[in-house]
Amino acid sequence: MSDITVPVLIVGGGGCGLTTSILLSEHGIDHHLVERHTSTSHLPKAHYLNQRTMEVLRQVGVADSIYEVGTPPKNMGKTRWVTSLGGDGELDGRTLYTLESFGGGRLESAYAVDSPCPSTNYPQIRLEPLLREHAEKRAPDSIHFGRELVSFEQDE
Numbered sequence: 001m002s003d004i005t006v007p008v009l010i011v012g013g014g015g016c017g018l019t020t021s022i023l024l025s026e027h028g029i030d031h032h033l034v035e036r037h038t039s040t041s042h043l044p045k046a047h048y049l050n051q052r053t054m055e056v057l058r059q060v061g062v063a064d065s066i067y068e069v070g071t072p073p074k075n076m077g078k079t080r081w082v083t084s085l086g087g088d089g090e091l092d093g094r095t096l097y098t099l100e101s102f103g104g105g106r107l108e109s110a111y112a113v114d115s116p117c118p119s120t121n122y123p124q125i126r127l128e129p130l131l132r133e134h135a136e137k138r139a140p141d142s143i144h145f146g147r148e149l150v151s152f153e154q155d156e
């Protein structure tokens with residue numbers, strides 16, 4: 001066992017942990033991240049990245065690499081409730097309601113007033129590897145997957 005002394009210990013290499021690492025690196029603050037799993041999450045979870053999130057990620061030079069692969073607003077302007085996505089029965093494929101949403105389509109100009117950063121859509125299952133890449137590039141020796149925090153003591 002070795003002793004490690006760093007100003008910040010980050011427990012967890014999900015979206016928050018990896019983003020915290022990137023933010024700390026950009027401020028030149030040393031840190032140590034541990035994630036108990038050997039890789040980022042295999043589970044599909046969140047997908048929508050709102051304008052404020054993209055502003056924060058732009059500040060640290062990450063936004064462009066997400067815009068390159070994320071869904072552009074023009075392709076995500078509507079949320080639609082339908083009776084089914086498939087099938088050719090009488091009740092299949094009927095639209096119950098359509099909502100303008102996510103800052104796309106006709107909402108694009110209204111959202112643009114609030115921020116220079118459009119929202120985008122990129123599933124967490126793909127975003128986390130991208131954030132990990134950015135975090136490791138900035139702090140190659142600070143990101144440790146396959147390591148679990150099992151206990152800690154708070155001192156003065």
Ligand SMILES: Cc1cc2nc3c(=O)[nH]c(=O)nc-3n(C[C@H](O)[C@H](O)[C@H](O)COP(=O)(O)OP(=O)(O)OC[C@H]3O[C@@H](n4cnc5c(N)ncnc54)[C@H](O)[C@@H]3O)c2cc1C
Nearest residue numbers: 011012013014015016017034035036045046047147148149
């Ligand atoms: C099915 C599902 C659908 C979702 N859909 C949406 C959505 O549409 N929109 C939305 O905004 N949000 C959604 N969420 C929520 C979103 O995924 C979470 O808010 C987000 O993952 C939280 O990020 P996090 O980094 O705080 O935590 P997590 O992603 O949970 O990461 C925490 C990490 O800490 C690690 N860890 C914990 N304890 C230790 C330890 N002792 N030592 C080392 N590592 C440890 C864990 O292994 C984990 O990887 C969804 C979640 C689920 C489960």
